[in-house]
Amino acid sequence: MMVLVEGREFCWREGLTVADLLEELGDPYPYAVVRINDTVISGPDFATAAVPRGSEVFLIPLIAGG
């Protein structure tokens, strides 16, 4: 049971949240937004947003405004 994170496989588990995933990736970059498939998740929701099994996760590196 996996999810794809930036094209790489990551072990999925029941209840995995975006915050869990970022912590377990060990990436120190302060991501403000991630996208799960076509759904955007922002920082304030990282702790509660579940990562669905089989989903593709994109770590958005920069929010630059208009």
Place this chain on the structure above:
Amino acid sequence: MTDLKVKEIARLAYARPAIKRGYANQTLYVNLSDSKISIKPVSEKMKETFVGGKGFDLWLLWNAVNKDTKWNSPENALCIACGPLGGTTIYPGSGKSIVTSISPTTGSVMDSNVGGFFGPYLKFSGFDAFEVQGKTGAPTVIFIDGINQQVQILEVTGLPQGAHEVTEVLTNHFGQGKPRNISVVSTGPGAKHSLIGLLNFSWYDPKRSRPRLKQAGRGGLGTVFADKGLKAIVARWESVTLALNDPADEEALKKVAKLHSQEILEQDPKQNQMSMVGTAHLVTIMNDYDLLPTHNFRYGQHPQAPEVGMEVYRPLFDKGFDGCWMGCSLACSHGVKDFAPTTGPHAGRKVFVDGPEYETIAGCGSNHGIFDPLHIIEMNFYCDNYGVDSISVGTSIAFAMECFEMGLINKTHTGGMDLSFGNKASALEILHQMARGEGFGKVVGQGVRKMKEIFSKEYGADRAVMEDIGMEAKGLEFSEYMPKESLAQQGGYGLALKGPQHDEAWLIFLDMVHNFLPTFEQKAEALHWFPLWRTWFGLCGLCKLPWNDVVPADNKQTKEPAKVIQHVDWYTQYFNAVTGKSLTPVDLIFMSEKVYNFQRLLCLKLGFGRREHDAIPYRAMGPVTVEEYESRADRYDKQLKEVHAVDIGGMGTAEKVKTLRKLREQKYEQLKDAVYERRGWSKDGIPTLDTVRRLGIDLPEVLDVLKAHGVA
């Protein structure tokens, strides 16, 4: 079929110069008062000092106006320029035009950048910039025909009113079976009847067989255009090749262009998906971070925001290539096909709508308390068709709605309309009235600053309250980001030369979300570097989106990710490859610094550009009302206690509002001091003599302006 009657008023035949290293080395001048057409040379000194694009515009504008010139004075010039890199077909985002003039809403210098084919076609026709002065009572079209090497002033009767129809008719008329050879600059009826008119620039979309529109929206440039008697400016050019711009090193250009284009193709689908949804991706992100203006910037969040978010608009956008200039791999100009407006002159017809982008969604949606995606599309369509700026329309209607809800105005003033937040029918009716120059819509079309005056003088409304909640600065309506919790973004808006538009500095995430700018010095440094870097795009004829809306995969590992230094390096290579120069990134910033300071000095020449003009309303800094404070009481209480060491025990909310206000206003003034110092300006916000000399813009006429304002 429209029956056009075309009468030639004046004609200038010219020999088109070959482009050399990105420059045509001449500009085109038209005076509508005496039907004069002439060509002015571009000197090496002009290129060295002002680079091109906005720099050329500002130099032409400086020479056209005097200290007493108003927006509707005949001598006010409307200038349009591309830039030395503009018209490159292989580098993403290389087709921008920059428009400048004196603004009807600010009385000072306005600049607005826009996509479409006009700027490159103008240059390839032989002109780095176009300048029009004077006025005419006849409906006038200026036709710049680069193929036949002639410029004509034409009196054209029988043109339709709406921008889409005018553009289509003129594209067919002048295109002679080749519509892609035409770009039309036009406005619409709303520009004539309001102060917030915009200019539509066209690009031809061969897949959809129609001209598409991009907007130079800010500051009423369309109103200046209409006041001059212009119906359109048309440029005609034929096929565009890479060699046409005469790059000094074509191989180097191809190499760096390929790197940037390839990166966009690879990274954009993983990042912001601009090529699929444009800037609509921002809606829910801004909402999540309490930054999406709702109810006239009272709040930054609303539970219905996802109803107008990216996921809703994605399926509504018509699929296909949406690049507003040839070869752009970001191609973010999305639109909605076969949309049927429910109101107005196009009700029930199927139309193509260019947009909506984030600003229109927030301005004409959430900021009105409206979360209906189809209503926003209809507002978008009519703003373009009528030739009015959807940001100023959005912020102005939001202000009127809040005044209505606060009881500052009522139905006797609005012609019976209920202007409560969320009233879609009233928002659309105001827009239609604005275009017709009738009723309360005409009042709203004067913009927020004028509305404050009208409401207080004619309706007896409380001026002080309106000064707090009217979201304008320098006379320009705020664009659609909530700056309350980011001091740096308050500076990004308040210290922007033309007024509160985010194209100078967008620092909200750096400052508020990531807290990367904790000190005044760091904020000041950001408010120095970012405006200068963003200015550079406008000098060269470029779009800023490929710089930082998609970034290299390893950008996060760089020292300052927000600057996207890899791209800065690529743009430096791009500039050198076209112009043959050997500049560094630091040199590019220096180029911008000259023009940026020159623009501030042009503001000063016109009686603006001092500290007092950098003021912003308190709604942009913090909670104006008890209700606003209490909606985020935890946040504000914590700041008072922990950041400012205020003992809030026993304080009522009104007292807390007052206390917080005093502290935040002090901080904004401290920020001004820090930024002015970093920019080399006096405490009054005027570039010092040392700064002017260091930048090499110590021209006699500049020194005269400084002397007239006590700087000697």
